[in-house]
Amino acid sequence: EGRIGRLRFLAWTMVLSLVTLPIVGVFALIALGLVSGDSTTGLILGGILAVFLFLGFMIVSILFSVQRLHDIGWSGWLWLLNLVPFVGSIFPLVMMVVPGNAGANRYGPPPPPNSTAVKVLCSLWIVFFALIFAGGLLGGFSAVQEEYESNLESSYDSGSVTTDEVEVVEPPAISADEAAEPAQAPVDSAQE
Incomplete structure (x- = not known):
């Protein structure tokens, strides 16, 4: 139910990513800590936690995508196009580019105007x-x-x-007597 605009869709997906990354890191550390002891318990526990995390991430992601499709005026079932090879790599970009309906549609009234927090969270994608x-x-x-x-x-x-x-090429060797004598100025034969 409901609609979500382009910026709000990007902002919520950024929040979802920012929440998921640390949780994945913690699960990975837990699994690695348990695995380093050569126990299969760590692998099993890490796998179970990863499956639940993945399911939660997918459900929330699908909810955001369906709301975005509703804003455009399309059916939420079109989300399944993400599973089609080649089309699934382009369709999320289409969802982000196509503007939503200006007025109310069969899925409800237009989404509220974007707040500053939504704009900041959306701009984090550029930084990312x-x-x-x-x-x-x-x-x-x-x-x-x-x-x-x-x-x-x-x-x-x-x-x-x-x-x-x-x-x-090494210079010729100088004896100790020659090194001790002061150097004499050359005599010009014309002066003598």
Whole structure:
């Protein structure tokens, strides 16, 4: 029942993500802590908790999506298009782009105006994607640098990179008597 606008849909999905990520982290730590003791109890307990978390996440996510479809004026059953290959990767974008009906439709009155909190939560998606993009770039750059260094090291090890040998010429040896004598100024034969 009800309708939810585009910004409110994005804001609620951000809240859902922000709540789910720490819970997944805690469950993972619990499962890893129990698994490190070589017990299958940790795996079973972690798996059961993960299934319940996944079901809760899916139910709430479906509720938000159905309300968003109602805002557009479409049936909530169209959510099942998310399960269709290829279409399922595009349909969520369609739900975010298509504006809702301005007036009341068969699913109820239009959603209330967006508050400042909704706008802030929606803008967190921009920050989230910017962080993912920056992390991807930094990860790519570090992978390229590691590959370059490893190729450089292997080329030196294989001997494919040669260095020119430089012959070092040592100055003639000076005796202790010559080193102790002060240097004499050269005499110009024209002055004598």
